[in-house]
Amino acid sequence: MIKATLQKTLNSAEGKMLLDVSMDLEQGDFVVIYGNSGAGKTSILRMIAGLLLPENGTIEVNGSTWFHASKKINLSPQKRNIGIVFQDYALFPNMTVEENLNFALGKNQNRDFVEELLNLMELENLRGQRPQNLSGGQQQRVALARALVRKPEILFLDEPLSALDHKLRNRLQDYILQVHKKYNLTTILVSHDPGEIIKMANRVLVLEQGKITKIGTPLEVFSSKKLSGKFQFTGEVLAIDRESLVSILHILIGNNVIKTVCSTDEILNISAGDKVVVASKAFNPVVTKIE
Numbered sequence: 001m002i003k004a005t006l007q008k009t010l011n012s013a014e015g016k017m018l019l020d021v022s023m024d025l026e027q028g029d030f031v032v033i034y035g036n037s038g039a040g041k042t043s044i045l046r047m048i049a050g051l052l053l054p055e056n057g058t059i060e061v062n063g064s065t066w067f068h069a070s071k072k073i074n075l076s077p078q079k080r081n082i083g084i085v086f087q088d089y090a091l092f093p094n095m096t097v098e099e100n101l102n103f104a105l106g107k108n109q110n111r112d113f114v115e116e117l118l119n120l121m122e123l124e125n126l127r128g129q130r131p132q133n134l135s136g137g138q139q140q141r142v143a144l145a146r147a148l149v150r151k152p153e154i155l156f157l158d159e160p161l162s163a164l165d166h167k168l169r170n171r172l173q174d175y176i177l178q179v180h181k182k183y184n185l186t187t188i189l190v191s192h193d194p195g196e197i198i199k200m201a202n203r204v205l206v207l208e209q210g211k212i213t214k215i216g217t218p219l220e221v222f223s224s225k226k227l228s229g230k231f232q233f234t235g236e237v238l239a240i241d242r243e244s245l246v247s248i249l250h251i252l253i254g255n256n257v258i259k260t261v262c263s264t265d266e267i268l269n270i271s272a273g274d275k276v277v278v279a280s281k282a283f284n285p286v287v288t289k290i291e
């Protein structure tokens with residue numbers, strides 16, 4: 001269980017911004033922090049990890065106090081058992097895959113766990129390779145395995161998949177879900193991708209200007225009651241052909257682009273690049289076998 005109350009004044013592009021959040025996460029939760037660039041998502045992770053000092057607040061993890069401003073308790077990052085994966089893999093370039101993992105082992109820790117992770121992440125055949133010889137997806141699997149070597153209770157993923165193409169993202173998401181369940185982790189992911197969030201998370205915290213403005217399941221957060229339909233997909237608007245009465249939206253859903261006709265009034269506040277939910281009640285789809 002993670003209980004945290006955090007306050008810190010950050011310097012945003014528009015001037016000072018007070019980050020002021022409270023969260024109460026259960027063991028085994030898969031939580032996403034969702035919000036605009038600069039909202040303070042990474043700062044929250046860094047504070048819980050002990051890499052950024054809050055001005056005020058408390059952090060309690062599974063009954064032990066990691067940070068308590070007024071009691072002057074502040075555990076060092078090394079004593080906070082968290083695995084972290086960032087977007088930019090951050091692997092040691094002069095070490096092989098296996099050496100990168102061994103380097104993260106604790107003093108008295110058994111090497112068997114490195115073997116288990118190499119096996120689980122399907123990295124055995126790459127164990128002797130240096131990072132520069134690996135694809136982005138392979139490097140990120142190594143980074144994920146390395147983050148787990150110390151058997152953390154908590155896994156932080158700060159947009160780890162945003163540099164990968166769609167297919168690789170999907171595969172990596174499956175690896176992440178697998179380790180999250182297998183090791184009963186409490187996972188916090190920073191993501192901008194509603195599709196990814198719906199697939200992975202059981203809870204979403206929406207962060208705006210340093211404050212949590214919404215908490216809920218992914219569907220509660222990304223779809224309104226008005227949109228409750230038999231089918232709901234999340235996607236990204238690629239382009240809009242606006243006509244006088246109707247407009248055609250080109251929406252990327254997974255690997256597919258769909259075109260949908262909307263009344264021009266209905267989509268006045270939507271532009272290319274927006275994330276949207278597409279819902280429908282009124283049709284019965286035809287399902288045809290393709291393989």
Ligand SMILES: Nc1ncnc2c1ncn2[C@@H]1O[C@H](COP(=O)(O)OP(=O)(O)OP(=O)(O)O)[C@@H](O)[C@H]1O
Nearest residue numbers: 009010011012013036037038039040041042043044
């Ligand atoms: N140590 C710090 N002291 C003061 N301000 C900081 C500090 N670190 C970051 N900031 C500022 O706090 C704001 C929030 O940064 P943060 O990286 O947490 O945002 P974010 O939501 O993760 O954004 P992005 O999605 O772009 O990564 C930014 O304006 C940043 O410049």
